[in-house]
Structure formats: structure tokens, C-alpha cells
Amino acid sequence: MEFTSIPRRGYVEQPTPLQKLPRFSEALGGPEIWIKRDDLLPFGGNKLRKLDYLMEDAVRAGADTIITASTNQCCHNEIVLLLARREGMRASLVMEAWGDPAYRFARSPERALYSLAGADAVETTTAPPSGPVESMPLAQRLREDARARGDSVYFMPRGGAGALGCCGYVRAAEELAAQWGADTPAAIVCPCGLGGTQAGLIVGLHRLGCRTRVIGVGVTGKSEAEMRVSVLAQCGELAKFLDLPPVPDEAVQCVEGYAGAGYAKPCGEQYRAMCRLARTEGVLTDPVYSGKALYGLTELVRRGAFPADGRVVFLHTGGMNLYYDYAALTQFEEG
Known part of the structure; x- marks a missing residue:
């Protein structure tokens, strides 16, 4: 099916911002970090x-x-x-x-x-x-x-899993490519739960001929291997749905170890990463999805996973902040 012919309801009326995070980038001491603000979508999330x-x-x-x-x-x-x-x-x-x-x-x-x-x-x-x-x-x-x-x-x-739902992030990939123009980032980092958001971005970027890495940070406690199987399957289903060539297996990158004690169970390192973004850029992340992906991003930067002179885009998937229970984070407060 031709992607542009697939009907949608029109809830997403305009691109969400792609913003530079200069103070956060400086605090991390690595590449230039940008943020795709899907938390600013109506209803607050991806x-x-x-x-x-x-x-x-x-x-x-x-x-x-x-x-x-x-x-x-x-x-x-x-x-x-x-x-x-x-x-x-x-x-x-x-x-x-x-x-x-x-x-x-x-x-x-x-x-x-x-x-x-x-x-x-x-x-x-x-x-x-x-x-x-x-x-x-x-x-x-x-x-x-x-x-x-x-x-x-x-x-x-x-x-919203499945090929039709994943089309939402095929469209987001078009937005991103238009926003960054010729200054292509080294990677996009996003949360990985069921993996549909990551699959949509991967297939969407490959459809445009862009090979920017899309790295999914696990938020449920699944292993890297389990996540890759899920994301690869969704990439295959989506590519077939859109009559596109399959993406290569190596296009799917997932990382484990940043889900704390499991789904919706944050850890102290995650809390500190969330504090750093909030206190340098005034951007809140939730403790269940985007906060875990942010923790993964900060650790990947610390480990030198990206070129120091490059750019990395963090996808903030949002999620109605008032909905989340932030009480679990109070245990990590200092003083």
C-alpha cells in the first residue's frame, strides 16, 4: 500500500518541535542532544x-x-x-x-x-x-x-501496535527528516515497550533512504534479544504492508539494563537523569517510558556510544504527565 494514500483522522495537524538542548548537552559532555517533542502532541504523547x-x-x-x-x-x-x-x-x-x-x-x-x-x-x-x-x-x-x-x-x-498504527511513526520520520535537513544526526533514541514506535521510525527512515540509527531503550525489563525479535517482526510486517523492501536485521538496535527493577519501577540513576533534563532545560519526563529512555541515553553518551562532535535526537514520547504516579521517585530525593 502506498503510504501517502493511507487515510488518517487528522488528530496530528502539525509537526512537533525538534529542539536543541544546549545546557543538557553541556552537562552530559558528549554530542549535541536534540529533543523531538512528541509530548506536546494533543493528549500529550506518542x-x-x-x-x-x-x-x-x-x-x-x-x-x-x-x-x-x-x-x-x-x-x-x-x-x-x-x-x-x-x-x-x-x-x-x-x-x-x-x-x-x-x-x-x-x-x-x-x-x-x-x-x-x-x-x-x-x-x-x-x-x-x-x-x-x-x-x-x-x-x-x-x-x-x-x-x-x-x-x-x-x-x-x-x-496502537500493528502495521497500521506504526504508520504514525513512518509519518514522524518524514517530519524529522524535513526538520534536520542535511544535518543528519548520528542516532535517534526512543523508549522501547512493544516496539511499534521504534519500528515505525526505522521503516520510515529507510523509506526515505536515511540510515540514521534508531536505538530503542527497553522500559519493561525484557532482554535485548527479546526486544529485537519484537521490533524486527513489526518492521517486517510494516514493510510488507507498505510494499517496501525489508529493512536489514542490523537496522534494529535495542539496549537493555535501564528499566530499573522492571516496568514502572524506576531507579536512582534514572531519577538523576530526569532531574538533569528538568533542571537544565525545564523538560519533564515520565518515570515509566521517556524517563527510562532518557536514562539509557545518558549512559550511552557516558560510554562513548556516539561521536562527540555529532548530534543525537531524543524522542520524548510524552504520555499525559498528570496520569503518572510520581510518588515512586520520592525515595531517591536527597536531603
Whole structure:
């Protein structure tokens, strides 16, 4: 399929800024660091780029109810809910709390957000994801409830994963290439959870003939090998969807060791990296995704992974800062 012919909803109306971070770069003492501010997208994060395509597909399918799932520290469910309301649809959601078995939605800080937007149902499970959303027993039950109302159901993939959702970051790659022009950076560093954002950037840049490295920093605690398998599979699926040649295996680079004690569990080094960016440039990162990727970036710079006279772009994936629980960071405060 020709990329430019794929319809989208139009939620992303203009490019997000690509900004130089001079004081942060000086503090790190390595290459020139720039930041792609996808935290400034409407709703505050990268999920909107993927949902721009997926919600268009849902509208064209005539959906009345969207059913989706994501972890309790991911803003995917909330953004899907808000967009569904914007499109005149219902939304039924599954909260996957495998990273925090003690999680209880009724007592969670985000419960008021879901209530405010009028979620039709919110179910919680501590089981790890083992298949697509539509295969989950809870999602199947929600589908039966929707069908009993006479609704047509659209299953939204968790995190906007899949070839269609990844097109959001093929488009972001076009933005970046136009913004940096002839001054091509040595690398882009981004968070790697499911890996769709990284896959979209890799395929998008290869489509343009650009071989800038895209390095995914693991945020869930998976090994480098596990992440590479996931990202490579998504690159292959996306390239096939867009009728493009497959990207070479070496184009996929993932790094482990910066996820703290696991998903949504930060560490002291991550906290200090987040402080450095906030205190030098006034940019906040969240403790679950972008903060971990930032920690990975600072360590890669410290290890000399990039040319000292080069440029590196950090993709800030955002994620509705008010949604995140920053309380876990207080343990690392000094004094």
C-alpha cells in the first residue's frame, strides 16, 4: 500500500518541535542532544500518532464501541476513551496490571479521569498479555455486553501496535527528516515497550533512504534479544504492508539494563537523569517510558556510544504527565 494514500483522522495537524538542548548537552559532555517533542502532541504523547490511523479505521468500520487494553501506567486506554467520545463512540477498557499485582482500579489515581470521560466499563487483570486484545476473556465479555446493546465493536490493539498504527511513526520520520535537513544526526533514541514506535521510525527512515540509527531503550525489563525479535517482526510486517523492501536485521538496535527493577519501577540513576533534563532545560519526563529512555541515553553518551562532535535526537514520547504516579521517585530525593 502506498503510504501517502493511507487515510488518517487528522488528530496530528502539525509537526512537533525538534529542539536543541544546549545546557543538557553541556552537562552530559558528549554530542549535541536534540529533543523531538512528541509530548506536546494533543493528549500529550506518542499514542496519538498511532491512533490517528487506527481511529480512522474504526470510523470507517462503523464502530459504535471501541474495546482495548493497556497497562495501568500507560495512557493508551485514556486517550482511546477520549477519542472515542470525540467520535461519538463508547469505550470499554481492560487495565492490565501485570507489573503491579496490588493494583486496584477503584483506588487508583487515574480512576477519576476515566469516570470524568465516562468509560462504559473498566476491567482489571493481572495476567500478562498472551495474545491480541480480542483473544482476552475479559475483552470477549465486553464484546458480548456491547453486542447486547446492538453495538458494532472495534478491537483496538494495545498500544496502537500493528502495521497500521506504526504508520504514525513512518509519518514522524518524514517530519524529522524535513526538520534536520542535511544535518543528519548520528542516532535517534526512543523508549522501547512493544516496539511499534521504534519500528515505525526505522521503516520510515529507510523509506526515505536515511540510515540514521534508531536505538530503542527497553522500559519493561525484557532482554535485548527479546526486544529485537519484537521490533524486527513489526518492521517486517510494516514493510510488507507498505510494499517496501525489508529493512536489514542490523537496522534494529535495542539496549537493555535501564528499566530499573522492571516496568514502572524506576531507579536512582534514572531519577538523576530526569532531574538533569528538568533542571537544565525545564523538560519533564515520565518515570515509566521517556524517563527510562532518557536514562539509557545518558549512559550511552557516558560510554562513548556516539561521536562527540555529532548530534543525537531524543524522542520524548510524552504520555499525559498528570496520569503518572510520581510518588515512586520520592525515595531517591536527597536531603
